[in-house]
């Protein structure tokens with residue numbers, strides 16, 4: 001039976017690119033299709049020469065085309081796309097109107113909704129558009145070292161394992177740690193001036209730390225930080241995640257201020273330890289968030305106890321801090337995460353405990369936490385600017 005060329009082309013066009021998570025046809029990544037008797041040769045037009053996950057992509061194309069009528073052999077030849085399609089792709093990913101595209105140009109402008117959202121001269125903040133489904137989860141703490149990054153990473157993996165599309169923005173300017181903990185091995189993909197966050201353990205992750213030199217300490221000042229945060233949100237390609245988790249710096253600083261101005265729907269979750277003293281510090285960060293009209297949704301207590309071989313719970317850092325903070329803030333205590341050695345080890349080795357040991361006591365808690373966050377649902381944002389007129 002002869003191979004139907006248009007069927008092959010349509011099949012390849014429908015393959016989802018693992019990196020950009022959209023059909024190849026839409027991305028302009030399908031090159032020439034050649035057919036010689038029972039053999040099909042497919043050229044792919046990749047956005048850049050060293051394309052991450054190219055092997056997975058080739059595999060997907062093979063698996064899609066192989067079973068078609070008459071096909072005995074499939075050869076996939078990855079190449080690089082020309083300047084023009086690349087520019088088009090960049091615009092498409094950015095959500096800018098592309099000729100003949102299906103983007104909603106007018107819709108994409110927040111000012112069309114009468115708000116002061118987004119940056120005046122900058123591009124629209126897609127996450128604040130009324131049709132954006134993304135929940136922004138800001139993970140904060142009063143002081144450092146309480147397990148904020150560990151909670152962020154494992155909550156993200158738990159949500160991803162439930163089938164949600166999840167990204168993490170590592171915005172802890174005092175020490176970027178998320179890529180290492182999540183096990184990211186690739187650098188972000190750069191297409192022109194667009195950054196595509198790499199994926200590890202099913203979670204996309206971008207760290208502001210990628211863009212500062214290792215050996216030069218950067219002092220992040222308010223306006224610069226605000227601009228950087230805006231770029232990482234708007235100029236990066238996040239797709240349309242269900243959740244974007246932000247690892248916030250400890251304390252009451254500028255990142256909270258920026259989120260209060262720029263991502264007003266950010267929900268804040270406060271991580272604390274069981275000592276009541278730690279709770280008082282955490283309370284200040286929660287109050288700072290509230291002052292900026294961000295919704296504080298819940299408290300997560302970490303390092304709550306260690307379960308010994310004898311099955312007994314040892315409360316190494318005291319008890320009651322999480323409960324007390326939650327009560328003072330009038331929000332639920334969403335989880336108590338036990339101390340487990342695999343959690344620390346996993347963080348060091350880039351295998352989150354959710355992946356390294358899904359049966360562990362801590363993993364079960366992260367799953368419950370993910371469920372609790374889902375049950376809470378998105379925060380209701382009461383902002384004058386958002387009133388429908």
Ligand SMILES: Nc1ncnc2c1ncn2[C@@H]1O[C@H](COP(=O)(O)OP(=O)(O)OP(=O)(O)O)[C@@H](O)[C@H]1O
Pocket residue numbers: 141143144145146147148149150151172175177250302303337338339340341343344345347348362
């Ligand atoms: N429940 C836990 N069980 C075992 N180890 C933990 C637990 N939570 C955190 N750790 C370990 O404690 C250390 C601090 O945790 P983490 O880096 O997540 O905290 P942080 O609040 O983000 O700190 P920083 O302020 O330095 O960013 C890490 O080595 C981590 O692996």
Ligand SMILES: [Mg+2]
Pocket residue numbers: 148149150172175177
């Ligand atoms: Mg951290």
